Amino acid sequence: ELKVEQNPLFLSMQEGKNYTIYCNYSTTSDRLYWYRQDPGKSLESLFVLLSNGAVKQEGRLMASLDTKARLSTLHITAAVHDLSATYFCAVARQEYGNKLVFGAGTILRVKS
């Protein structure tokens, strides 16, 4: 069974600081996604990571994938208040078709 774990589950940080959210998954995976969710809103896709060593960056967010360690990280650089949201990683595996298994999410609060 494919399981996805994120940590931390809650992160409070000051503006300007750096931090990393971790996503571990239990079995081999074909694709890993990072989503952002604002309160009361739906999921916004941030990154799709397909292969070992993949790194993608958008603004202050950078995601990476280590398929051997079954680990993805979402690194936040010089956080700003607008990044406050809940971040989910989700994993897909070929034998499951295109369906995604999500982690529990990391609530990020950036304090001004």
Added chain:
Amino acid sequence: GAGVSQTPSNKVTEKGKYVELRCDPISGHTALYWYRQSLGQGPEFLIYFQGTGAADDSGLPNDRFFAVRPEGSVSTLKIQRTERGDSAVYLCASSLTATPGGGELFFGEGSRLTVL
């Protein structure tokens, strides 16, 4: 449509009642997914369709839950004899296909169900 549309956005019902939630996927997307998100948790898979057929319904919690997609476009999630534990946000998503690598999932805004 431009995005995945879900109705109603909010539904309050009483325990034991029947509820239908509707999802209109992005035009041209053949795959449609239903997820349930309880407060403070990640979305949990319920069922997905490729075309009109349910390709995987392994996430439906029990036989009170049923979903259809009769014409391969709009889907309806049906919940019978609702229970308080059914209260959650029901998210719908669509993608071009359901094959591996079949494209990104685009999510709707969700239907928030509250069972009193």
